[in-house]
Amino acid sequence: MTTEPTTLAPQTGTGFLLRKDQVLTVVDPQGGQVSDLFCFAADDHDERLSSGRTIDYANTIYLTTGHTLYSNRSRPMLTVVDDSCGRHDFLLTPCSQDTFDLLYPEFESAYHPSCLENLATGLEPFGVTADQIGTTLNIFMNVWPEPGGELHIDPPTSVAGDRFVVRAEMDLHVGLTACSAEKSNGGVCKPIEFSVSGSDRT
Amino acid sequence: MTTEPTTLAPQTGTGFLLRKDQVLTVVDPQGGQVSDLFCFAADDHDERLSSGRTIDYANTIYLTTGHTLYSNRSRPMLTVVDDSCGRHDFLLTPCSQDTFDLLYPEFESAYHPSCLENLATGLEPFGVTADQIGTTLNIFMNVWPEPGGELHIDPPTSVAGDRFVVRAEMDLHVGLTACSAEKSNGGVCKPIEFSVSGSDRT
Numbered sequence: 308m309t310t311e312p313t314t315l316a317p318q319t320g321t322g323f324l325l326r327k328d329q330v331l332t333v334v335d336p337q338g339g340q341v342s343d344l345f346c347f348a349a350d351d352h353d354e355r356l357s358s359g360r361t362i363d364y365a366n367t368i369y370l371t372t373g374h375t376l377y378s379n380r381s382r383p384m385l386t387v388v389d390d391s392c393g394r395h396d397f398l399l400t401p402c403s404q405d406t407f408d409l410l411y412p413e414f415e416s417a418y419h420p421s422c423l424e425n426l427a428t429g430l431e432p433f434g435v436t437a438d439q440i441g442t443t444l445n446i447f448m449n450v451w452p453e454p455g456g457e458l459h460i461d462p463p464t465s466v467a468g469d470r471f472v473v474r475a476e477m478d479l480h481v482g483l484t485a486c487s488a489e490k491s492n493g494g495v496c497k498p499i500e501f502s503v504s505g506s507d508r509t
Numbered sequence: 510m511t512t513e514p515t516t517l518a519p520q521t522g523t524g525f526l527l528r529k530d531q532v533l534t535v536v537d538p539q540g541g542q543v544s545d546l547f548c549f550a551a552d553d554h555d556e557r558l559s560s561g562r563t564i565d566y567a568n569t570i571y572l573t574t575g576h577t578l579y580s581n582r583s584r585p586m587l588t589v590v591d592d593s594c595g596r597h598d599f600l601l602t603p604c605s606q607d608t609f610d611l612l613y614p615e616f617e618s619a620y621h622p623s624c625l626e627n628l629a630t631g632l633e634p635f636g637v638t639a640d641q642i643g644t645t646l647n648i649f650m651n652v653w654p655e656p657g658g659e660l661h662i663d664p665p666t667s668v669a670g671d672r673f674v675v676r677a678e679m680d681l682h683v684g685l686t687a688c689s690a691e692k693s694n695g696g697v698c699k700p701i702e703f704s705v706s707g708s709d710r711t
Contacts, residue, residue: 359560359602359644362660364611368600369658379640381607398570398600400561405583409566438581441643442561452654456571458564 310503315342317496320425320484322433324349325475329505330388333483335447338467340497341486343401343422343443345430346384349478352435354378358397358442368452370397376444376473384479389472392465396448398458401426401440402488411490419487426482433480440482446471448491462493512705517544519698522627522686524635526551527677531707532590535685537649540669542699543688545603545624545645547632548586551680554637556580560599560644570654572599578646578675586681591674594667598650600660603628603642604690613692621689628684635682642684648673650693664695 312334315321325331325346333342348354360377362368370376371393376385400406401422407414427437447465452458485499486492514536517523527533527548535544550556562579564570572578573595578587602608603624609616629639649667654660687701688694 353638353640357602357643359600360607363601363608366660367658368654368660379602379643381605381611398561399565400559400581403583405562406565409583436555438555441559441581451656452570454653456569458568458570 312500312502315483315485315499315501317485317498318420318487320422320429320482322429322480322482325479325481325503326505326507327475327478329503329507330472330474331481332470332472332502332504333446334500335463335465335469336467336500337497338465338469339463339493340465340499341448341463341491342446342499343426343484343486344446344481345401345426345440345443346479346481347435348378349480352439352480354380354382355439355441356384356444362397368398370395370444383476385473385475387472388474389470392447392469392471394447394449394464395471396445396450397442398450399442399445401443401484402486402491406488421487422484425484425487430480430482435480445486448486460491514702514704517685517687517701517703519687519700520622520689522624522631522684524628524631524682524684527681527683527705528707528709529677529680531705531709532674532676533683534704534706535648535673536702537665537667537671538669538702539699540667540671541665541695542667542701543650543665543693544648544701545628545686545688546648546683547603547628547642547645548681548683549637550580551682554641554682556582556584557641557643558586558646564599570600572597572646585678587675587677589674590676591672594649594671594673596649596651596666597673598647598652599644600652601644601647603645603686604688604693608690623689624686627686627689632682632684637682647688650688662693
């Protein structure tokens with residue numbers, strides 16, 4: 308089966324079961340929009356996506372087609388099978404209320420939607436809490452370090468229709484967002500589309 | 510009180526309680542040796558060191574004097590109060606048996622001491638398991654990305670006597686190692702020294 312594309316409205320997120328061998332396609336429909344992804348082994352949430360393991364084994368901070376995303380137990384969780392953009396971030400945690408409070412004084416500590424809240428809400432039906440959500444794969448996010456280490460968060464390089472496609476290497480509980488941080492998305496938070504293909508074994 | 514310096518033999522580690530306002534000094538006695546650090550809030554292990562939060566708030570991949578190390582709840586855990594080296598890594602997870610199996614075929618999947626095992630053993634008395642240990646602050650580890658993202662793990666730039674000093678901003682359970690990975694330590698695994706100063710409130 309292949310699901311119809313689902314649209315995540317700006318500054319929202321969701322959670323879903325992705326079965327082993329199913330393929331998740333994340334599309335930036337308008338261009339310039341980030342989508343944060345985090346996942347857990349469906350049968351044991353103590354096993355979760357690990358940026359540090361993945362970056363170590365891939366030997367690069369930029370993940371793209373052919374790379375494997377590893378768990379904290381060094382087991383493959385997802386394989387990147389297609390990537391039409393080529394620039395994603397795996398250094399930074401999902402934006403949270405604290406991110407806006409600490410980094411963006413223009414919001415004056417008022418409530419702000421965030422990827423952490425949206426991931427936690429999306430994964431809550433599976434029993435996941437915000438504390439368990441670590442560094443996300445920030446699809447289409449354009450983060451780069453200067454040689455001295457300083458980080459730049461520039462607008463995504465993705466254009467309308469760009470896609471990032473992963474295959475599940477185990478049954479996963481996946482959280483996915485249309486990122487809520489204006490700065491990461493060229494000033495305007497836009498929607499994200501996704502679809503799942505492959506057998507659901509039901 | 511100030512403790513006498515403790516020596517961690519090559520390829521070993523430990524765990525200890527570090528009280529709020531106590532100061533931990535980590536010394537590279539011979540030069541060229543990495544020490545991995547991870548920590549948890551002593552009163553709630555669901556709160557733990559977060560590389561992603563820290564890098565985001567510091568806006569650099571290289572942490573040094575004046576920077577704050579944050580938890581996954583965006584609360585300060587440690588403040589760097591002195592750093593005579595200036596090059597440490599906060600991208601990579603502690604070396605583990607899987608690291609050697611996947612990256613270093615010269616060890617032919619035989620047992621190899623690792624920072625993950627040593628951290629888990631050191632923190633076991635506090636009820637911590639290996640699954641809970643995320644991306645470590647790899648003191649004196651010399652990791653740098655090319656502009657294209659490729660990572661290099663070069664010998665540490667630390668010389669004999671270099672120190673990295675942090676102050677606890679909350680009560681912490683700290684794991685600390687003398688790193689076990691030959692490649693990260695210029696080919697030879699050496700000892701690490703550490704000491705704690707400040708009131709123990711006992």
